[in-house]
Amino acid sequence: MAVQLPQKQREYDVAVIGGGILGVSIAYWLSDLFDDCSIALIERETKVARHTSSRNTGMIHRPFYLNPEKKRIFARASQKSYYLWRDLASKYSLTWKPVGTFEIALSEEQVKTLDHYKEWASQNGMNYNEFEILDSNGVKSLEPQVKCAGAIFSKTDTCVDYGEFTNFLFDKASKNGVKFVGGYEVERISEFEGKNNVHLRSRNDGSILQISSNYLVNAAGGGSIDITHKLGLAKEYTDLHFRGEYWKVDEPFASKVTRNIYSVARFKEYPFLDPHLIVRASGKREIGPNAVLVSSPFTYKGLSEKRLQIISKLFERPLGPKLKLFTNETFLSLVWHEWRSSISKKAMCARVKEFVPALDVSYLNERGLAGVRNSVIDNNGFVPEAILVSGKSSIHILNYNSPGATGAPAFSAYVVSKMMDEGHLGNLKRTPNPRSQDDGWKFEDATDL
């Protein structure tokens, strides 16, 4: 059944797919910079921030652990965005709890990684008084429950609620005129010079809606690679989905640890970080996330949402990158290790016990909210950075992983500036005094990544 919308509601200058923190930030900047730009924000759910943007650790990550060469864009986007989020939170009383993070070394070998982190912290623009290297006794004096060989203490890591941030920006974007097309999933899509036609299906009653736009932004998170493939783009890439699970830690033990405790990643080329002990913005403590291989971006329980989904996921094209991984013994043993920590609470607890020995499985009685990370792979394995793919009149953002929520304000400005540089918004007039400036958000400062 086709739903007829008035003509003026079906044609837009820009259609943005994805109502997560990235799509909302892009829609926000566009509506702020161009008063006369008509924008549709298309989202499969009826509200924004229903997936990864609310289902994460909730940390503003400072970029000490990001290699400035291999993860340059993520490092620079998080550094710039830290100040943007901080000023916004301060002006509008949004949640902002600077609790700090210890990233700990579990062995003398890992202590060497801390020296890299110290260099990267400076290279990525952190102030010298924001971080400190501590030996095991230094850590013990501040966090008596933690056992390690040393740590970097990043003092400005901050707990926030990214769902709250996304909804806040969404309200601003809506006031600027962005039209929310919620509850519709992109089913088909076609692109020709200067025009995109998006065919949507309602998740509620199956009705069909057509939208056309002069330009399209694909910020669909775990759904973005499927959209590029529908357009015949990014065919060298495919993706895998890893569910990150959490367990809440009971009091009175929980409050004995006052900062986030992360451990240095052992397998840097894979998306398997060991679970951390984290402080939530609510003040609650949790352990997690692990990284359990599942078959879709929305599999919050079990292995797949639908029957046979796992088979179609395994055999979707291109096959090469997956074949390489699934014949790699290290990868397979890590996958099993992560699954074990999903099936067994004791196995999950044991991973954190390595550095918080007094944590007991009896303190873990309720699961936290799981989220799914979507990692893009090609023939060289896991891709370390976000990927931008341009179509004839579209841009697609793939592999937008952690610290993607931290970096969203600057990264989204960077995407919009790319659209402007390529002449896709040439017919629109810039607003002389964008409202973002009243919040201290200066577009030109944010875009230089």
Ligand SMILES: Cc1cc2nc3c(=O)[nH]c(=O)nc-3n(C[C@H](O)[C@H](O)[C@H](O)COP(=O)(O)OP(=O)(O)OC[C@H]3O[C@@H](n4cnc5c(N)ncnc54)[C@H](O)[C@@H]3O)c2cc1C
């Ligand atoms: C376990 C975990 C912990 C994390 N912790 C942190 C952290 O502490 N700090 C940090 O900075 N980052 C963290 N991240 C990363 C961060 O959460 C993500 O980088 C960020 O939320 C991605 O935002 P997004 O808008 O791209 O994706 P999403 O929030 O997933 O939004 C994409 C949207 O697109 C919609 N969509 C998908 N397909 C379609 C379709 N076909 N049609 C219509 N709509 C569609 C979806 O419904 C979804 O709402 C974490 C991620 C995970 C998984």
